[in-house]
Amino acid sequence: MTMPPEQPEQPDGGGVPPDVRDRLRVTDALAAAARGVRDEPERMPAALCAACVRLLPVTGASVSISGGRGVQMTWCASDRVAARLAELQYTLGDGPCQTALEQGAPVIAADLTAGRDTRRWPVFAHEAAEMGVLAVFSLPLGVSGAAVGTLDLYCDRVGGLSEPDLRTALWVRDAVTYALMSVQPAYDGTEDEAEEAVASWVEASEADHTEVYQAVGMVMVQIDVDPEQALDRMRARAFAEGRTVSQVAREVLARRLRFRPEPDGRDDDQGRDGDRS
Template sequence: MLVGGEVPVDSAFPEEAGAPFGGEDLKRLSRALADSLAGTAGIDAPAALCRACVDLLDVTGASVSLSGDTEAQMVWWSSDPVAAQLAETQYTLGDGPCQTALALAAPVLAADLTGGADARRWPVFAQQAVALGVRAVFSLPLQAAGLAVGTLDLYRDRPGPLSERDRSFAFPAADAVTTALLVLQAQEPPGVEAAWLEAAESDHEEVHQATGMIMVLLDLNPQQALARLRAHAFTQGQSVTEAAREVLAGRVRFDD
């Protein structure tokens, strides 16, 4: 299932505009993925695959976000500061293509955030994304056992859908990233949190701590407490991480 509006656009491969990969193309795809992993340590494999997406697809940047559920999201890798900020914006708002892809466990292709159906679906996110110079976002779930454990998020600095040919690369690349992450997890001893996952979670440890403080103070459940933190971040023009630091420093109390 694909979610999100799309409009015609010139393909990144003008000689075969919109054409899907054929047999020989798929062989080149496999070689490209293999080459991206050549000499790469296991811990770096997902990032290498993402870099291959940026190099070979008609996109501007990419990121990988990991999630235990639709409320907790950690940016594990990003190709550039805009990709990282785009992921943080969605985490702060609790809304956007990435959040929708996690909730539906389905690809969400937002081809034009400057107007139309995509801008109306996520109006606040679309406004902030455009302010970052982002015009299109394509979020592909990283699925394991029928559940989305994260997303591969591709963005472009101009509107337009992914061509059929780009989809033919991006979708198996997302599967390859998922496999690489699962292999990393399987290599960890039982009962020990994977080092790479712990590193990703450390970026949002302050959010978890601040959410816990709000839960105790206002007698809320985790979802309600995070919603209060997000609302405060939005009204103050902050990221949710910045708002969490304010709470932990005692500058925001939520006792009113």
């Protein structure tokens, strides 16, 4: 008797390849999160961050947006630690988030307690570990090679992401990028238009960082430096005093803090409470 030829084994799920099913799962989860708050659009960022945590073996997540000239804002955070972690990297101007933004590539910091990661970002690694953050995964957001922000994931345990988890994280990154771009009218993906869109998100979503822009301008005039140097000086002051850049910016705007150049060319940022310029 002639036996029928063996049929190739079909993947589970009606012939849909596993990677396609996983991508659909990610898309459906994030779409459901967005639909759940469609009547309250201001809650969409937080809903997306919470969905990211449910989809991945991580403790928390945040999305940061770059507004140009080194100024960033936290678009959403799943918890207080995630928000503090984002603000820490912004204040320091260093960390996996900053590196991912500059390089336009994912950055995996699997152990912030020892080894290469502590040497790469020594101050950030120490401060993060003090907060109970032992691993960070930063994925750049953007289109056409222009990174306009990052999806930052953190864990309270040491270890990287498995290959399937990293693949899922990249799909989550793509979906969050799409959601972010959908907040504003469409643009053609050029870097200039991306920066314009991001600037509008910053202005609409985070007044603190609008204050940073204004304070940077004041410090530029006070000590005659460019924007990057002014922001660096504010960051240094914030870190030295255990505060955020936003808090320092508010003091500058209220004229309770004035940055002054010293005669030898170094900057003296000790002026406070109406000290003479």
